[in-house]
Amino acid sequence: MKERALRAIAECEQIAAMTEEPGRITRRFLTPPTHDVQAHLRRRMENLGMAVHIDAAGNLRGRTNLAKQVPGKRLILGSHIDTVPDAGAFDGVLGVTLALECVDLAREKGLPLAFEVIAFSEEEGVRFGVPFLGSRAIAGRFDPALLALKDAEGLTLDESIRAYGLDPGQIPAAAIDDDALGFVEIHIEQGPVLEAENLSVAAVTGIVGQTRLTIELAGQANHAGTTPMHLRRDALAGAAEWISAVEKLAKGTEGLVATVGKIEANPNAANVIAGNALLTLDVRHVHDATRLASVNTSIEMANTIAARRGLAIQCTRQMEQPAVSMDERLTAYLADAMEAADFPAKQMPSGAGHDAMVMASRVPAAMLFLRSPGGISHSPTETVRAEDVEATLHVMRRFLERIAGEVR
Numbered sequence: 001m002k003e004r005a006l007r008a009i010a011e012c013e014q015i016a017a018m019t020e021e022p023g024r025i026t027r028r029f030l031t032p033p034t035h036d037v038q039a040h041l042r043r044r045m046e047n048l049g050m051a052v053h054i055d056a057a058g059n060l061r062g063r064t065n066l067a068k069q070v071p072g073k074r075l076i077l078g079s080h081i082d083t084v085p086d087a088g089a090f091d092g093v094l095g096v097t098l099a100l101e102c103v104d105l106a107r108e109k110g111l112p113l114a115f116e117v118i119a120f121s122e123e124e125g126v127r128f129g130v131p132f133l134g135s136r137a138i139a140g141r142f143d144p145a146l147l148a149l150k151d152a153e154g155l156t157l158d159e160s161i162r163a164y165g166l167d168p169g170q171i172p173a174a175a176i177d178d179d180a181l182g183f184v185e186i187h188i189e190q191g192p193v194l195e196a197e198n199l200s201v202a203a204v205t206g207i208v209g210q211t212r213l214t215i216e217l218a219g220q221a222n223h224a225g226t227t228p229m230h231l232r233r234d235a236l237a238g239a240a241e242w243i244s245a246v247e248k249l250a251k252g253t254e255g256l257v258a259t260v261g262k263i264e265a266n267p268n269a270a271n272v273i274a275g276n277a278l279l280t281l282d283v284r285h286v287h288d289a290t291r292l293a294s295v296n297t298s299i300e301m302a303n304t305i306a307a308r309r310g311l312a313i314q315c316t317r318q319m320e321q322p323a324v325s326m327d328e329r330l331t332a333y334l335a336d337a338m339e340a341a342d343f344p345a346k347q348m349p350s351g352a353g354h355d356a357m358v359m360a361s362r363v364p365a366a367m368l369f370l371r372s373p374g375g376i377s378h379s380p381t382e383t384v385r386a387e388d389v390e391a392t393l394h395v396m397r398r399f400l401e402r403i404a405g406e407v408r
């Protein structure tokens with residue numbers, strides 16, 4: 001197992017070199033380095049005897065059919081291969097390299113299981129502002145209106161898919177149409193909980209709901225020297241007031257996390273009052289009612305601040321993702337597998353969104369977390385411990401044996 005763990009880690013480090021920016025890991029949806037990652041993973045899949053194709057949403061998919069006695073029944077494993085800007089080497093990718101180790105393990109053990117391994121093309125939502133484009137297509141939940149979304153260069157999603165050599169008209173055909181046993185995603189925790197409890201792995205009970213929106217504040221750009229303070233309509237100062245108010249709201253609400261992570265001020269010059277500010281808001285909570293109430297309060301606060309400051313305001317909701325429970329049976333199997341492999345059967349919710357939450361709308365879905373040292377992710381200092389990766393494989397071996405027993 002140690003060898004497998006080290007191989008899965010080394011492969012992530014190798015894939016980390018396939019990036020848009022030399023010296024940093026940045027791999028947005030269907031940008032050129034995606035070709036290199038897919039070519040690498042395709043070779044790995046083919047060496048495992050898998051039939052490989054790239055669907056119209058850019059997901060790389062490898063299928064094996066080890067179990068002729070159970071036609072149409074297979075377990076889906078995988079995670080995403082896109083990254084945030086200046087990312088770490090393990091978010092997403094490790095779930096793919098470990099999935100391939102699981103396929104190889106099952107083959108070695110002669111388990112009667114068929115697999116599909118998916119390297120999801122888009123999960124982070126960086127390029128087009130909307131996440132889960134890959135898993136939406138596979139779950140049959142891809143809204144064709146998304147194709148009109150534009151990236152920072154003004155290229156539409158439709159155009160970017162065509163430029164990659166794919167036909168967006170075929171996206172409906174990417175949906176899984178047969179009854180898979182389920183989907184299991186292995187992912188780093190991306191938080192400090194397992195480290196704080198000195199645990200290697202946890203089964204995920206559910207994923208918090210999430211709202212993302214943009215707020216645009218429009219005032220009046222003007223001279224920084226000649227315009228007295230009381231005659232200003234400063235969009236950036238209004239934005240700052242709102243950011244502080246959102247932070248205060250989140251700090252005062254149990255379990256709530258709210259983030260204004262991006263701001264664009266225009267004209268963004270030292271001697272000009274900002275005429276316009278565009279901000280993003282990301283709100284998450286395990287209870288949908290609390291999340292939605294907090295989002296409404298945030299918008300009301302923005303309206304109040306804008307009215308007082310004479311700013312025009314536009315709010316655009318970009319994503320509403322309800323909280324999603326993982327499949328109880330598969331999650332219990334993961335917990336049993338952890339005990340069978342001599343690890344505490346830790347269970348916890350996920351504060352981050354994952355492809356598994358979208359897949360859960362189509363097939364029974366489960367997730368296995370492994371420790372993030374330092375609780376750090378979405379950073380070049382993100383890392384994993386080899387012993388935790390090895391622990392993950394021990395748990396997955398027990399899990400696959402259990403599933404295989406049930407298939408028989």
Ligand SMILES: [Zn+2]
Nearest residue numbers: 080091092123
């Ligand atoms: Zn991820």
